[in-house]
Amino acid sequence: ALLPILSYPDPRLRTIAEPIKEVNDEIKTLIKDMIETMYDAQGIGLAATQVDRHVQLIVMDLSEDKSEPMVFINPKVTPLVEEKEPYEEGCLSVPDVYDKVERPKKVRIEALDENGESIDKEVEGLLAVCIQHEMDHLNGVIFVDYLSRLKQTRARDKVRKVLKIREKQG
Ligand SMILES: O=C(O)C[C@@H](Cc1ccccc1)C(=O)SCC(=O)c1ccccc1
Numbered sequence: 001a002l003l004p005i006l007s008y009p010d011p012r013l014r015t016i017a018e019p020i021k022e023v024n025d026e027i028k029t030l031i032k033d034m035i036e037t038m039y040d041a042q043g044i045g046l047a048a049t050q051v052d053r054h055v056q057l058i059v060m061d062l063s064e065d066k067s068e069p070m071v072f073i074n075p076k077v078t079p080l081v082e083e084k085e086p087y088e089e090g091c092l093s094v095p096d097v098y099d100k101v102e103r104p105k106k107v108r109i110e111a112l113d114e115n116g117e118s119i120d121k122e123v124e125g126l127l128a129v130c131i132q133h134e135m136d137h138l139n140g141v142i143f144v145d146y147l148s149r150l151k152q153t154r155a156r157d158k159v160r161k162v163l164k165i166r167e168k169q170g
């Protein structure tokens with residue numbers, strides 16, 4: 001099922017997600033719904049926080065044809081290098097706002113997958129950018145938090161406008 005995505009500056013986006021104790025049917029359904037919601041929203045990632053479910057769960061799919069969804073349960077992301085790289089980020093919770101954010105170039109991801117198998121890999125590029133962006137969501141951080149006050153105000157105004165237009169479209 002498609003889940004509603006919270007929009008900035010909704011305070012629920014600031015909730016800290018809890019660890020998942022058991023990958024039960026409820027979590028399995030949430031994973032399926034989040035993947036469906038991510039594809040529908042044309043995203044490459046989605047954190048459970050964004051759909052108002054405050055558990056440590058991230059889904060991502062960087063493939064062209066939306067055929068390779070990845071699931072990260074109770075993820076831990078550790079920078080492997082000091083060097084940071086800027087990337088023009090967007091966010092499904094801050095529609096139509098894109099801006100440069102600097103993040104560590106290479107990170108280690110430790111997590112469980114949907115079968116409870118452990119994941120432990122070193123990534124860079126868009127995968128590293130996206131997993132750090134999603135991890136921030138689980139910690140109540142949104143990419144606009146890294147921008148200037150002025151840009152944050154502009155982002156709030158922009159989201160308000162986009163939501164009004166979407167409301168009219170019904
Ligand atoms: O809000 C989210 O978490 C999803 C977000 C993930 C993300 C994309 C790009 C950089 C950082 C984080 C998106 O999928 S935004 C939409 C998108 O597909 C995209 C936007 C900018 C660059 C590449 C992809």
Ligand SMILES: [Zn+2]
Binds near residue numbers: 093133
């Ligand atoms: Zn986001």
